[in-house]
Amino acid sequence: GESVGLHLPTLSVQEGDNSIINCAYSNSASDYFIWYKQESGKGPQFIIDIRSNMDKRQGQRVTVLLNKTVKHLSLQIAATQPGDSAVYYCAENTGGFKTIFGAGTRLFVKA
């Protein structure tokens, strides 16, 4: 069945270092992937997305990498800041209304 999973439930990084959050997906038909950030007490917020015909996409301080061969997605955050502390969700979509969310990775940024 469909599933989106994460390799690590928590990640702790030093302020200023780069962060890498990983995600595995199982549905080969998924053609759209999104990363969301959820701060405590708030709803998830869109960070960046990527389509299956791409293998890399960059935003402001964030990069998403997609490896379709091994069904792996990663979110890289450059120069991690205290404000980046949150739970990060990867999500996949097969082009319809159904978006499947992973269990989330909590990122801690140490000052």
Add this chain to the structure above:
Amino acid sequence: NAGVTQTPKFRVLKTGQSMTLLCAQDMNHEYMYWYRQDPGMGLRLIHYSVGEGTTAKGEVPDGYNVSRLKKQNFLLGLESAAPSQTSVYFCASNPYGAGSYEQYFGPGTRLTVT
């Protein structure tokens, strides 16, 4: 724009009681969704709507009903609350034909059923 708003923010119910959660969006989005969020399980889709007057079941619809009488509102009802429905509920919306499946989320409703 207020975006997506949810009412109430917190609620405590006793088993068997009923309640309605209200979601409103002012972005003229066609699609709206209700999710529940439980520790370690991410977000799971309860029901969704692709337009005014339409609703459909998601992954975990049992025990919930929804209505979308107006485009901007999506209501989630619990007819007879159970402790298993203790969760944080999020509403989301996104536009049709935007070329993106990015969803806009509300701030959530924390529901406790005792």
